[in-house]
Every structure is written in structure tokens, then in C-alpha cells.
């Protein structure tokens with residue numbers, strides 16, 4: 001038997017973990033399951049915007065060749081303009097790398113920057129892409145805790161306490177997955193000051209920056225700290241409903257060419273895989289020009305707005321669950337307040353799956369300690385979602401009584 005490489009012992013995806021595998025088996029047997037495990041809007045009937053569709057259909061002929069390793073110039077120009085509008089300073093198209101989703105670029109960013117044994121500060125709970133990318137690079141995630149009793153905000157003292165001589169960088173996922181929390185400007189400035197004082201570079205995953213509710217503003221780390229070396233990641237999977245296109249980008253910024261060597265490494269890695277998918281690069285200018293289709297989902301009557309309401313209405317009326325409402329994205333990370341007869345959160349998820357035919361992701365899938373959290377993806381239509389949340393509450397009440 002050929003064994004897999006040692007590094008694979010650390011690689012795992014809670015989102016497509018054991019509960020997901022069990023769901024596939026149930027579906028093969030013909031059972032219907034409401035899959036609330038992935039942030040994949042098209043699975044729930046969301047359509048790509050017309051702007052994106054026509055750019056794709058009209059331009060397909062132009063998208064049959066490889067592009068430059070960093071991506072099409074016209075697409076990088078559009079990305080540049082977008083980030084300049086967000087307040088990035090002193091960047092140009094050479095700072096932009098287009099790739100097959102933030103996922104590919106996260107791995108490239110870690111390979112380009114981290115040596116074996118290096119550490120990056122990573123929030124918990126988090127989306128596991130980043131720890132997995134660190135493990136692939138031979139590096140180590142060190143967790144700082146997002147505080148649930150403070151709206152899932154990072155805690156500056158906790159961040160400081162986690163810094164060691166091996167710490168190279170801090171990851172800020174803002175808005176966050178799985179909590180849907182949005183870090184406000186003042187707190188971001190404090191975290192960036194910690195990075196500055198300790199000579200860390202910043203990795204900012206901002207893929208949900210356009211999906212912000214209630215008139216709130218998203219601030220980019222790179223714009224708040226133009227002096228610091230910052231690697232920003234963003235993409236169109238969520239805001240423009242094209243997860244399957246695999247369309248993301250990375251922007252390097254900072255004073256005095258602090259990331260010059262990193263750009264060389266990113267260029268080499270980009271060249272090794274020739275280029276990102278050309279068809280998807282084609283739609284970037286049209287998508288970034290079309291803010292309205294995203295905004296329409298976020299206001300009263302829009303799907304994301306109404307679906308958030310369907311979930312929070314149920315949970316806010318239920319004592320057994322505490323749920324910090326999300327300010328962005330389409331996730332919440334509720335806590336179960338009662339004792340249940342399950343040994344782990346995975347067992348809780350399995351029982352829920354079998355009894356109610358609802359697939360959630362347990363808290364441990366987001367590197368979160370404790371057995372009492374799970375993530376809800378708020379993408380089905382409000383009625384379906386509201387009913388499913390009532391089923392979750394009924395399930396918790398029933399099993400709490402067994403105890």
C-alpha cells in the first residue's frame with residue numbers, strides 16, 4: 001500500500017466531513033436532505049447577475065487562450081479600481097494576482113511566505129481553508145479567540161498573548177465565516193497596531209466585504225494601514241453567485257516594497273500553474289461594475305435579508321439557543337444552552353441529520369473548542385429556512401428532555 005504524505009494527517013474539511021459523506025449516502029438511498037453545510041448560493045436557486053452572464057456569453061471567444069500568469073490585464077485593472085475605491089494606496093496592476101478562487105490563492109500565499117515551523121495567528125472559529133493552507137506549507141496556525149459575548153469580536157489582549165518568536169503574520173477574516181460578524185474600524189486599527197509593533201504581516205480575507213447588512217461599512221485592513229505589508233484576498237464566489245467559476249484575486253500592499261520578494265514568489269507559483277481560469281477572468285470587470293445586484297439581496301425584500309430574518313426570528317424566541325445575529329455574509333454560529341445526550345458535536349449533527357434530514361456543520365469543523373456550537377448557512381428561501389430552524393429547535397428540546 002502506498003501511504004499518503006505525513007502532512008495529510010492534518011488536512012481536513014468540516015464542511016465536507018463525515019456528516020457530508022453520510023448525507024451523500026442518504027441521498028443515494030433517495031432520502032431528501034436540506035443541506036445547510038456550504039455557502040453555495042446557486043444550490044438554492046440564486047442566479048448569477050445578468051451583467052455577469054452577458055460578459056461571459058459575449059466574451060467566451062476571447063477566453064480560449066492562457067492569460068499572463070497573474071491574470072488578464074483588463075480584469076486586474078478592474079480589481080485595481082475596486083480596491084482604490086476602498087482606499088488602498090500606492091498599488092498597481094503588478095500587485096494583483098488572479099486565481100481559481102480565494103482557495104487557490106490562500107494556499108499560494110502561504111507557500112510563498114511561510115517556512116516550516118512558522119506561525120500565523122488565526123481566529124477561532126474560522127473557515128478551515130487557512131489552517132489547511134498553513135499545514136500544506138508546513139507552518140502552524142495559532143488561534144486567537146473571537147469572543148461570543150462581545151459579538152464574536154477579536155480580543156486584542158488575547159492576540160498579543162499568542163505572539164511567539166515564530167509568529168510571522170496575523171489573519172483577519174472580515175466579515176467572518178462562520179459567525180457573520182463584521183469588525184468595526186476602531187478595533188481593526190488596534191489589531192493592525194499590534195501587527196505593526198510586532199513586525200507581522202497581515203493576511204486579510206475579505207471575500208464577504210460586499211455582503212454587509214444594515215447600512216454598515218466594511219473597512220479593508222490595507223486601506224487602514226497603507227504602511228503595513230498586507231495580503232488581501234477577495235473574489236466573486238459569494239457577491240456574484242458564481243462559486244463554481246472559481247474566481248478570486250489577491251492584492252499585495254505596503255510601504256517601501258515590503259512585499260516585493262513575496263510578489264516574486266507569487267509570480268513563480270502563478271507561472272507554475274500557467275494561469276487562472278480565463279473564462280472567469282472575463283467577467284470580473286462587469287461584475288465589479290455591477291454593485292446593484294449584490295445590494296438588492298441585502299435590503300428588506302431581498303433574499304439574504306429575509307432569510308436572515310427567518311432564522312433570527314426563530315432563534316431569538318428560543319431559550320435553548322443563543323444566537324448572535326450576523327452583520328454580514330449568510331452564516332450564524334448559534335450556541336446550544338442545554339445539555340444534550342450526545343458525546344460530541346459531530347454526534348449531535350449526525351442525529352439531527354438522521355432525524356430531521358438537515359445537514360449542519362458542527363462547531364469543531366471551524367476549529368472551535370467545545371461541543372455546543374453549530375453553523376447555519378442561511379441560503380434556502382425564508383419559508384424553508386424558518387421551518388428548518390423550528391425543526392432544529394424541536395430536535396434540541398426533545399433530546400434535552402431525555403437527559
Ligand SMILES: Cc1ncc(COP(=O)(O)O)c(C=O)c1O
Pocket residue numbers: 039100101102103104127129173176177205207234235236237243246247248
Ligand atoms: C472566509 C472564506 N474565504 C474563502 C472562501 C473560499 O472562496 P473561493 O470560492 O473564492 O475559493 C470561503 C468560502 O466559503 C470563505 O468563507
